[in-house]
Amino acid sequence: MLTFAALALVLAGIGIYGLVAFTVGQRSQEIGIRVALGAEKKNILRMVLLDGLKLAAIGCAIGMLVAFFLPRLFKAAFYDFQVLGGWLFLVVPAVIGAVALLACYIPARRAARVDPMVALRYE
Numbered sequence: 552m553l554t555f556a557a558l559a560l561v562l563a564g565i566g567i568y569g570l571v572a573f574t575v576g577q578r579s580q581e582i583g584i585r586v587a588l589g590a591e592k593k594n595i596l597r598m599v600l601l602d603g604l605k606l607a608a609i610g611c612a613i614g615m616l617v618a619f620f621l622p623r624l625f626k627a628a629f630y631d632f633q634v635l636g637g638w639l640f641l642v643v644p645a646v647i648g649a650v651a652l653l654a655c656y657i658p659a660r661r662a663a664r665v666d667p668m669v670a671l672r673y674e
Contacts, residue, residue: 583670
């Protein structure tokens with residue numbers, strides 16, 4: 552189970568990275584205009600991080616709402632089923648949040664280093 556959970560976590564990280572990197576690529580002209588008008592690198596970094604983490608937070612919230620009812624469903628379906636503890640409902644979103652932060656940081660760092668002339672010339 553731990554192997555499948557780790558694999559799912561890696562796939563989720565790759566998916567978030569791909570989505571944020573694609574979004575940064577699509578918004579390169581907007582980011583170039585912001586930098587040309589005087590936006591600081593930390594503002595660009597914060598903007599991209601918040602956009603990516605917002606999506607991850609929505610996904611975590613939906614997943615936790617669904618997962619909240621699963622122990623009762625499994626207890627009814629399987630004989631002698633026990634949940635290890637409520638700590639899982641705190642640890643799993645924290646780990647997913649850390650992976651999402653890392654997956655969003657890489658494209659955000661690339662967006663913060665964009666050259667406005669290159670971004671505005673790019674079509």
